[in-house]
Amino acid sequence: MSAREQRQVASDAGLSKQRVVVEAVRLADREGVDGLSMRRLAGALGAGAMSLYHYVASKEELLDAMIDIVFEEIELPPEETDWQSAMRRRAVSARQVLARHPWAIGLMESRTSPGPANLRHREAVTACLRRAGFPVLMATHANWLLDSYVYGFALQEASLPFDTADELADMAEDVFLPQLPPDEFPYLNESAAALVAAGYDPAEEFIFGLDLTAVL
Amino acid sequence: MSAREQRQVASDAGLSKQRVVVEAVRLADREGVDGLSMRRLAGALGAGAMSLYHYVASKEELLDAMIDIVFEEIELPPEETDWQSAMRRRAVSARQVLARHPWAIGLMESRTSPGPANLRHREAVTACLRRAGFPVLMATHANWLLDSYVYGFALQEASLPFDTADELADMAEDVFLPQLPPDEFPYLNESAAALVAAGYDPAEEFIFGLDLTAVL
């Protein structure tokens, strides 16, 4: 049995850039971006650390490719509907995807050159707006505004220390409120109580803000 | 001359948590968050690496403290004006501060427990909205929406590979356009050209989107 066949037993297939990057995304989803090291990634692929460098020039490039995979998962604005619904759909999809890969939003700050999926995405969004009659500069304004909202929302969502309404209730009682003396933070106390009482659903919250964004 | 006095010659003052964190912010501003290591930070302070741990329990805590310093720099909503102007002022200030410390936005994703300045800030904003007559839940909605826009805008701004309109023009010609075949990306080409022609000012762009945010 050759060494290559042994590897295939261990990892189900030969390496490839695709496989490396996909596994990296999976690892980051599971353990966070700090838990993603070349050695651990190689281990997950049943390979030696240095083998990865045949498919990826550096860890930087790997991170870039991971981000581009995330963009690939976001739905493009559908062409068959009016532009408002199209923008909505892709915004909702973007939030879902970014919530699935919370590490991605934190990576974007440091990665300045967009990958191909990112470019395709931007092109599709701009096309949708332009075809709906937006003047060129107005289309870029709308793009900035919508992306700002989506990214910012995802960022806040990622930094929430709870995932469900129940967890929120628990943490509010055990962690937040003890930190918030009512005389110093009366309004935050009030808000926390109201939030716990009303329940909190990020998807709803997202739609609410989206509706208040005047472009749509 | 005592060891302490020698250190003071090298670094102008004894250590303190304040001094450590402030210098860390300065270092991150200058070299990016990846260039911030405990050893380099200690070097900048004229101290040994392990001395820092007397003022900071871990690098994580240092990063938390750095973010809180950033929040400290953001103007609180002024109390003497109407709530719209107050929200605007603090949003504009937040963008400026986050543009000054681009690393901060990328750190927020991973840091889940807000520091004291952050809390004070949120309290002040919520107070402003509540006193203006917002119902409790509406105030948190408005908070989410505005923060989303501000953070998302800052994130996009941080990931721009240029700082001035001139740099934009240069990079568009030398870097972007060659990457964007006009037949594949017609609308992005159009946008790039229009942007270069019109010039680009993030502060203006920010205000434009802020105006379209229906809460205000």
Add this chain to the structure above:
DNA sequence: ATAGTATACGTACGGTGTACGAGCCAGCGA
């Protein structure tokens, strides 16, 4: 003088990204 505490740091350990070069092997021209 003595004890205790606050401050500073040297050393060392296990981790990181990755440069370098050696090995393996399929495929191919002779």
Add this chain to the structure above:
DNA sequence: TCGCTGGCTCGTACACCGTACGTATACTAT
């Protein structure tokens, strides 16, 4: 069939990272 080449894999090594641990010094209170 031989030998070579080029793609692929990986072991080793280096510089750097965060930080556990122990120690040295200076200052304060007794």
